[in-house]
Amino acid sequence: MGVKTAMEWLSSCSGCEIAILNIGEDLIPIITEALDIVHAPVLMDHKYFGQTGEGLTLEIPEATIGIVSGGVANEEHIEVLEEMRKKCTILIALGTCATHGGIPALMNGQDRAQSWKEIYQTKTTDPGGEVPNVEVPAPLDRVYACDEKVKIDLQLPGCPPNPAHIAEVIFSLLEDRPPVLPGKSVCDTCPTKREGKGDVSKLRRFLTNAEFEPGEPIDEMRCLLEQGYLCMGPVTAAGCARNGAPSCIAARVPCRGCFGPVRGAGNQMLDMMNALASNGIDCSSVIDRRSMLRFSGAHGMLRPVKKMVVKED
Ligand code: SF4
Ligand code: SF4
Ligand code: SF4
Structure with a gap:
């Protein structure tokens, strides 16, 4: 059985996950032998609140390695990130959105009202439309990097990160040595x-x-x-x-x-x-x-x- 690994994405474009796929041939032994992926919304359906929605709190399975991509832009992201921190022994911030805010943090350059207007109420979206406020996670005051909200054990920036470095980080953890980056x-x-x-x-x-x-x-x-x-x-x-x-x-x-x-x-x-x-x-x-x-x-x-x-x- 491989090392239990959980993956999550916050405000992200999934390019970091594509970078994992781009590891290429080395990925095959990683996912078939070295890692046991117990949670990865990008790959598999796993409900946060139980398969029938019976849970009352968001739950992610326990894992030795946790990999998070994306910036922290809303309250749901904080909840998911905190649960990842709680359940994962080693938490890796993958990609520049996770390590430094990346593309989502471009929004930090203008005030929130202006951003919502541009996103929801422009000529090309919905002129005169309402900013949604039902069943949409409340936005934070700005976009945060993951380490501003929880302790991160390893930062691996890049937009997207270099697949060879992702593989190096995984192998170094499996071999219990510091990664060479x-x-x-x-x-x-x-x-x-x-x-x-x-x-x-x-x-x-x-x-x-x-x-x-x-x-x-x-x-x-x-x-x-x-x-x-x-x-x-x-x-x-x-x-x-x-x-x-x-x-x-x-x-x-x-x-x-x-x-x-x-x-x-x-x-x-x-x-x-x-x-x-x-x-x-x-x-x-x-x-x-x-x-x-x-x-x-x-x-x-x-x-x-x-x-x-x-x-x-
Ligand atoms: S050395 Fe290369 S990376 Fe550095 S400023 Fe010149 S072109 Fe850019
Ligand atoms: S040169 Fe490298 S670090 Fe700079 S923008 Fe291009 S990919 Fe990113
Ligand atoms: S770091 Fe780049 S590739 Fe990764 S989620 Fe952010 S925008 Fe996408």
Whole structure:
């Protein structure tokens, strides 16, 4: 019998679960021999309140390993997360939504009323419609990362996380050893050519292709930041590199920061502004600075902009 494992998803897109499938051939021994999956709404029907709804409290079976994806956006998410914490010996936050708020935490950049209006009452949804308030879990004041609500034993960021790292975490737990995961920044795994501080003083939006010769190996392309594009590589945790280059850079596209900050509690926006300023780049040339927090808006990093009150004499 394998190690009992429970999986849950909160405010999530299921991309993290697809990343588990993308482990590939190694997944077969994991799910047929190593793990005994006792609860996974993405894979199997398991009712929270008993098969006929007879239960009075939400219940998840006990498990040694718990894996949670998604941010914490409503009261049901808190209930599910707390039950996972109670029932799982080791709880893993899988994916940047779970570790840093990710995409759902983009909502933290505006007030709730504005969000509901945009979600439920726009021309393309239901103009003039009501915001639902019956049988819908009450939203929280903002979207939280899992570790803001319960103790998390292991954070595995990425949007989606790297399948090889998911497998490494599972095998390390089974072998009772610490996982071997990258601890550096995207830049540290990037083979592009860096020529020093370069001649960039202002950044351009990525509306034109980077400069490279078609077919040219990635290590012959000049660093995208040195080409004048906002590339979040210096302040983003490594983990996406495959075949010798970070995923976006291999596609000749700047890093958007989807693995979250290099340090768990780092602020990608402030760290990036510091990096730009210390390279002589005008930070005001970045059109939307808050977009640097597009994957790490939990932990109070992304907040609604206060409206300016203009005093009239
Ligand atoms: S981290 Fe990315 S892939 Fe995973 S649930 Fe969030 S948005 Fe989806
Ligand atoms: S800034 Fe971007 S392109 Fe330059 S080295 Fe870092 S990850 Fe690579
Ligand atoms: S290069 Fe940056 S945005 Fe692209 S996958 Fe890697 S961490 Fe994510």
